[in-house]
Amino acid sequence: MKSQIKKIENYIPEEPIESVKERLGLKKLVRLSANENPFGTSPKVKEAILKWNFGEENRYPDGYASDLRNKIADFIGVIPEKLVFGVGLDEIITMISRIFLETGDEVILSKPTFSEYALHAQIEGAKVIEVPCLSENGHYDFEGFLKQITNKTKVIWVCNPNNPTGTYEEVSTLKAFFDQVPDNVLILLDEAYIHYVTKNNSTSFLPELDNYKNVMLLRTFSKAYGLANYRVGYAVMNENLANYMQAVRLPYNLNSLAQVAAIAALADQDFINNSVEKTRIERDNWEHFFKESKIKYYSSQANFVFFNFPAANKLADELLRNGYQIRRGLLKDWLRVTIGSEEDGVKLRSIISKNK
Template sequence: MKPKSVLNGLPVYQPGKPLEEVKRELGLSEVIKLASNENPFGCSPRIWESLQEEAAQTALYPEGSAPELREKLSSHLGVDPEKILFGNGADEVIQMIARAFMEPGVEAVLADRTFPRYQTQIVIEGGEPVEVPLKEGVHDLDAMAQAVTDRTRIVWICNPNNPSGTIITQEQLEAFLAKLPEHVMVVMDEAYFEYVDDPAYPDTLSLLEQDPRLVVLRTFSKIYGLAAFRIGYCVASESIITELNKVREPFNANRIAQRAARAALEDQEFVDHCRKANQAGREQIQKQLEEWGLSSYPSQANFVLVDTGRPADEVFQCLLQKGVIVRSGEALGYPTHLRVTVGDEKQNRRFLEALAVCLDKPLKEQRG
């Protein structure tokens, strides 16, 4: 069987190494995973209470438009429910956007070091990705605007960016939008926006009210801790949502995920706790890195990209042997960097202790 020609050379997405796999391979009983930007605090306990009510409905298909979740989310965000669409994770929404708007002969502009699924979906649909280098780990919006042509259909911006964790500001985004021609859609992937504490971060939902070219992507996988349920969404103009619904699979957001997301929205205290704990954990990691003289990007997400000064795969393997799973920057385009998810205080301490050994760095005894 011969596959589509556009698949030639297209890499298979490699997620963070699973806990179970590392335990089996290395014979370790205790392993921590700080590789996939998952929430170390799990999810709200309200999720499990709510799912008991769904037990009798497992034989029934879900409502494809997720009306109850849509109403609850629209109230939480302060947007029209008709402007919301759900996916089997934000990954599927990315796929739907590419399927609806990309085709042979058109281009999409994106950063050269960003979430790889944008490029994958562009290529699958026959489009041409136009990559623009990051500038000190941040989207170079001036260069991206210059890369736009009559063939450009979409500009993808991950904010905070994965893997650098950096952000563009409200002022920068507004100036960028003013430069773009009317035919260009701008997809703002805000998977990590709940973790941001920088007041300069864009209010994209307000901008969307004046600019129908914007599409805002968000997810329940990160701060809400529902990665296993696969539920993400986008907010966009009704005309864009109509086109996306044409390519959406009929029952893409499953019934249990919809119920879990509704319960998650009701527990904003949990979200606030996770946000504050992440800020403290990020500072815990970055303070030690600074003491060692190791550079890292100023992350606004729940991960830190650090330059170890050594081949990333070697440091990754050293940490793995000590039961700490991180993400090697080799596959991310950063051959001497590691991307580490911010864990809880104990997990962060264990990561730093293991990294100190792998890099032969001094580490003061930490308490907690």
């Protein structure tokens, strides 16, 4: 066994909803801890799944995901060869770490950010360098990143909007930072929550990607598209990097139903726009509440809000007793709440007010 594996703590996934309800004697539990889309999935997905040829269960799926590949490539305006698919972004992150990291390499990331970046770096024996976010607003400290770059730096992770802070970095800000990163350092730009950015019309770094051969952009169908259970993620990159990724990608990694679901979801942009608008309205309600209540929070452009609360675990327990599960343990005295329905938001904010 690799010595570094012995030092890694097991990832503890969300406890199943029915299990939590039974354990706590709850009639209802609203999970607002996993950044899932509370507005569900496009009805076109169910229609497409039911039309699938269920006589093909004994056949392997299209290992190249040809139809899905071509439709996404056409939708985002790239050639199909630039795309690599994974079973959620989890598999993409695993592939990246396996290919590009060796023992002794250094990986730079923000603190806090998505935990799997560090996890897979540690599995490969790389050293993780954490740069705390700017305490006043939760944004990336890119100057701090630049100071940490050495000849051992192999990978830099940027999650935009960042999970769990929800903060969004402008394309111009990213370009200014990327221009100062050496070409031999791979920059991973995770845009899992990019669909929720509403502050301007040009939100994604995708149009700039061809200008940076060392930048890889990641997307998922698990959030705005509401396909978390189907596990579909993909990365966009130059063809040279894509060839390396394809070399280690497991064959037939994306099953046929997942491909069918993603194609149907992609076609229903009205569902995406509706989900994003409802999220924006309720996100504004949350931020107004935090501002009026003088509760510190980071302004979010994602489908969640990160806020500071003394005795955070006590509040999380109280919310759970009332049937609401939110995310704890990401940073001391901080909690992350996924944006839900307006009705649930009203109830949650009432409970928080009573526990101030």
